[in-house]
Amino acid sequence: MISDDAPIWTIIVLLGIGTYAIRFSFLALLGDRTLPPWLLRLLRYTPVAVLPGIVAPLVLSPPATDGVFDPARFAAAVAALAIGIVTRSFLTAIAGGAATLYLALWLLN
Template identity: 45%
Template sequence: MAEIAVWGVIAALGAATFATRLSFIALFAQTELPRWLRRVLYYVPPAVLAAIVAPQLLSGAPGQHAAPDAPRVVAALLALAIAWRTRSTLLTIGLGMAALWGMRALL
């Protein structure tokens, strides 16, 4: 992508993101969030976060030829359990990386 196009994309994403933040605080300050939109927005974070994580557990790109990468899958499940129990980002990252490196060293 050309230098100027990269700047354009960053600026546009910044503006679009600012618009979501500004929406009810300033733009539609007198409006209530419609119930259906509230339901949709409620489910966006888990759907998006899982969609970001899942392809990173594959050995290849998403599609027909990708297979799960065992050490990454195991480390991710362990990290999910740690995050669920401790709510600690630092422990999740630290123990998850330790698990991945440990399995890479052994296998």
């Protein structure tokens, strides 16, 4: 007897195999080769390009407010960005953003 969950698990397993194959192909094909300098220079910008794409939706339409813009979270993001730029410290930026979020939530509620 086949469970109703069989299609879901089939998709999960196939996606896992596909993800593994994609990652392994890069490791197997490029693992022992030196990449060209121009490609290494471009790869340095990958986190800088990806991080705003991850953070921006969480700031502009946070799931905590059901997608409605929240000024407290926006203020916390701006404060964390400013503190990070000034101090060049990741942990200080996180602490400042968290403190700003809690203060803004307290003041706005």
